[in-house]
Amino acid sequence: DIQMTQSPSTLSASVGDRVTITCRASQSISSWLAWYQQKPGKAPKLLIYKASRLESGVPSRFSGSGSGTEFTLTISTLQPDDFATYYCQQYSSSSMYTFGQGTKLEIK
């Protein structure tokens, strides 16, 4: 099974900062990676799919990159609404998916 490892687990930052979250896969997943944002008590929201494609309606300050086993999510200029938990998810096959353990983005 494919394992996904996110880092850091917690990230403290300020409004206006640029932040990067990393996700590593235990084997190559090509570009079959998504990034989700989740706020407390809510269902996750898709931000990025196929490693770098921005979901419709998601602000352009969010971007994704990477392929194979190394991926990053970057938020170029943090806004107050961005403080949340972020998850990567691999979907390299239709059959089995895996989420990373999550990165909690906190206000410094």
Added chain:
Amino acid sequence: EVQLVESGGGLVQPGGSLRLSCAASGFTFSSYWMSWVRQAPGKGLEWVANIKQDGSEKYYVDSVKGRFTISRDNAKNSLYLQLNSLRAEDTAVYYCAVLKGQDYWGQGTLVTVSS
């Protein structure tokens, strides 16, 4: 408007069973792989199971294989998850979702396994 509405959660004793349901509307249910994803209290997301459009293929995370069964009824636009031999570690909010091709999630239903 797309809606996924889960039901069937509740308190159950260890070793017990529950059947979760998910009613879909606002999209062509029969055209999509469907998934169950769970989230234990204060923990991260865990993919649980997938089912193909026609129900011919089903996949599970290792921790639920042999205990949980995913199924669907395309005529009723409904997704199900049968949970058997429940353990304390199965306590979670269970979401039904479309993860492939779209991003649709329900509001979740809480399953609590406790004596």
